[in-house]
Amino acid sequence: MAVIEVNGVRKAYGGRPVVDGVSFAVEEGEIFGILGPNGAGKTTTVECVEGLRTPDAGTVRVAGLDPATDRHEVTQLLGAQLQESELQPKLTVREALELYSAFYPRPADWRALAARLGLDGHLGRPFATLSGGQKQRLFIALALIGNPRVVVLDELTTGLDPRARRDTWHLIEEARDGGVTVLLVTHFMEEAQRLCDRIAVIDKGRVVALDTPGGLIGSSAGSTAISFTPSAPLPPGDLAGLPGAVSVEVADPGGRVVIHGTDDTANAVITLLARHHVTARQLRVVDAGLDDVFLDLTEQAS
Numbered sequence: 678m679a680v681i682e683v684n685g686v687r688k689a690y691g692g693r694p695v696v697d698g699v700s701f702a703v704e705e706g707e708i709f710g711i712l713g714p715n716g717a718g719k720t721t722t723v724e725c726v727e728g729l730r731t732p733d734a735g736t737v738r739v740a741g742l743d744p745a746t747d748r749h750e751v752t753q754l755l756g757a758q759l760q761e762s763e764l765q766p767k768l769t770v771r772e773a774l775e776l777y778s779a780f781y782p783r784p785a786d787w788r789a790l791a792a793r794l795g796l797d798g799h800l801g802r803p804f805a806t807l808s809g810g811q812k813q814r815l816f817i818a819l820a821l822i823g824n825p826r827v828v829v830l831d832e833l834t835t836g837l838d839p840r841a842r843r844d845t846w847h848l849i850e851e852a853r854d855g856g857v858t859v860l861l862v863t864h865f866m867e868e869a870q871r872l873c874d875r876i877a878v879i880d881k882g883r884v885v886a887l888d889t890p891g892g893l894i895g896s897s898a899g900s901t902a903i904s905f906t907p908s909a910p911l912p913p914g915d916l917a918g919l920p921g922a923v924s925v926e927v928a929d930p931g932g933r934v935v936i937h938g939t940d941d942t943a944n945a946v947i948t949l950l951a952r953h954h955v956t957a958r959q960l961r962v963v964d965a966g967l968d969d970v971f972l973d974l975t976e977q978a979s
């Protein structure tokens with residue numbers, strides 16, 4: 678069942694459309710990622726889901742509620758990562774956790790959450806004295822403190838060191854495994870690939886692709902890179918004619934060959950080598966990553 682439904686949402690600022698007919702549905706218990714270049718309209722889209730902005734057109738539903746008009750009900754079931762300016766500089770970590778716990782009917786155990794996020798040693802510190810990464814951990818704790826059914830995380834791990842990033846991923850996976858639906862905006866391809874069940878790529882206010890990470894990678898032209906050094910030069914025409922090949926580079930005649938194509942291209946390379954009785958040294962077949970897909974899909978971005 679879809680717990681978040683975004684249908685044909687449009688939003689313009691000063692007559693300039695920044696969200697231009699975005700639609701997607703997030704299933705209950707899913708980690709759904711939104712990727713896109715700077716200024717693509719990702720934050721504006723998720724702010725419409727949170728009820729912080731009202732779409733000019735289209736509809737948003739969270740568990741069947743309209744975040745713009747059913748704001749109170751939606752805040753009871755949706756946890757969102759705060760922006761830095763939304764906390765008082767003198768508020769201590771403990772005070773923030775206690776305060777936010779009090780907003781919800783069935784809050785999580787804030788001490789356990791603080792411990793999971795490595796904040797237990799900083800409970801008495803005012804917000805203003807925390808490092809960027811410590812603030813970020815506090816925002817994640819506050820997003821999860823109400824035991825939300827849906828959590829919206831915009832740039833979840835920006836500013837976190839690699840260990841804290843991995844700990845945070847575990848926490849988000851645990852939340853998902855406990856049935857929480859996660860809407861995640863990220864610029865980190867590794868994070869999207871590792872965490873997300875499905876991803877919408879947004880470019881210039883529109884969804885340009887929506888699939889699982891594997892599906893996005895598989896559908897990308899040149900998603901498989903095949904490289905090898907042949908024992909004898911191969912006819913250039915045969916290389917260029919390989920099925921599914923989108924690019925062929927040969928260092929010099931008989932030098933290293935790098936081909937971008939598909940699984941079919943890789944199979945055809947093997948057949949071609951056999952036909953010419955040529956052996957391949959250091960044969961490598963590597964799948965493209967999400968970053969290649971992202972660059973392909975958003976190449977024309979301004």
Ligand SMILES: Nc1ncnc2c1ncn2[C@@H]1O[C@H](COP(=O)(O)OP(=O)(O)OP(=O)(O)O)[C@@H](O)[C@H]1O
Nearest residue numbers: 690691695696713714715716717718719720721722
């Ligand atoms: N309140 C506002 N008034 C005017 N323009 C705005 C406002 N909020 C956002 N914009 C503009 O709308 C566009 C989309 O912004 P948005 O923050 O949604 O993009 P984003 O994809 O989240 O970008 P980033 O990855 O840089 O965070 C940007 O060009 C931004 O400058």
